[in-house]
Amino acid sequence: MTIAGRAVQSGLVPFEELPSSPTINADRKSRTVERTGIISWVNIDALILECVPDVGVYGRHPTITYLYVDTVKVKPYHPNPAINDITVSSGVAFHDIAEVTISYARVDFERESGGGGSDNLLTRKWSFSGELMTLPGNQLKWIDGTPVQQEEISASKLIPSIEHSITLLRRPSIPWTAIRENIGKVCDGTFEGATDETLLFSGAEVSFEFNATGSKMFTLDLRFNERFIKQGAQTFGWNHFYRKGTGWQKLTDDQGELIYPKSSDFADLFA
DSSP states (O other), X not given: OOOOOBSSTTOOSXXXXXXXXXXXXXXXXXXXXXXXXXXXXXXHHHHHHHHSOSSSOOOBOSSOTTOXXXXXXXXXXXXXXXXXXXXXXXXXXXXXXXXXXXXXXXXXXXXXXXXXXXXXXXXXXXXXXXXEEEEOGGGOBOTTSOBOOTTTOOEEEEEEEEEEEEEEEEESSOOHHHHHHHTTOBOSSOBTTBOTTOEEEEEEEEEEEEOTTSOEXXXXXXXXXXXXXXXXXXXXXXXXXXXXXXXXXXXXXXXXXXXXXXXXXXXXXXX
C-alpha cells in the first residue's frame, strides 16, 4: 500500500483517500465535502498544521478551490479489527496508521495577497451617508444672480461620504508602526476604489484570541472615511474647502502643509 495524494493544496504530508471517500453534501446555500483517508501517525501534527494552521489561511481543498478545511478528525485505522498486527507492503504496520476525516466548507472571508509571500484573510463592510455642510449666506446667490445677504438665509449642502471597514483575520502580528504613521492621512492616488485624497485613514481597532496551541491570533479592523465632492467633472476630497467666489480649493496650514497629509502607502497597513 503506497500512501500518496494530499489533503490540501500545496500540502506536503502524504494522504491516501479511502475508496469510500469523498462524501458531498449540498443545499441551496452551501456545499460541504468530507474526505476520509489514511496517513502515518508520525505525520498527524504536520497534517493538522497544514489543514488548520495556528494563524493565517486555512488549508484549501486540492481541487475545489472555494472550499477550505473546517474540521479534522483522527482515529486509529484498522481494516479488520479482529487482526492485531498486519504490515502493509510499504513496511508500515496498521497500528502505525491513522484514519483522518477532513471536512471542507465555504468560508466567510476574502483572500488577498498581503505581500511578502503571505495572504490576508479579510472582510469588508461599507456604510453610505452624508455630511451636512452649512454655506454662509454671503457666499450664495439667488438664481437671478442677486447676492444673498448674510442674515437672509443660510443653506446646507450634503457632502457624500462612505465609511469603509476592512477587517483582517487570524493575523500573527499587528503593523503598529504603519497604523501610527497613517492615522489622519489621505490616499495618494486611488485606493480601495477611492480617488486621490478622498479616502482618510481614521483609525483601527485591535483584538486577539488564543488559537488551539495557545498563541495569540489577532483581528485588525481598519477604518477609512471617503469624502467626495462632485462639481462638474471634478471630484474634490478632504483637503478641499469652500471659498467664496472661487468654489472648492485646497487649504494648507501656515507652514504650507496640507491639512490632511498624503500617505506614503496605505498598503503597509495590510503587510
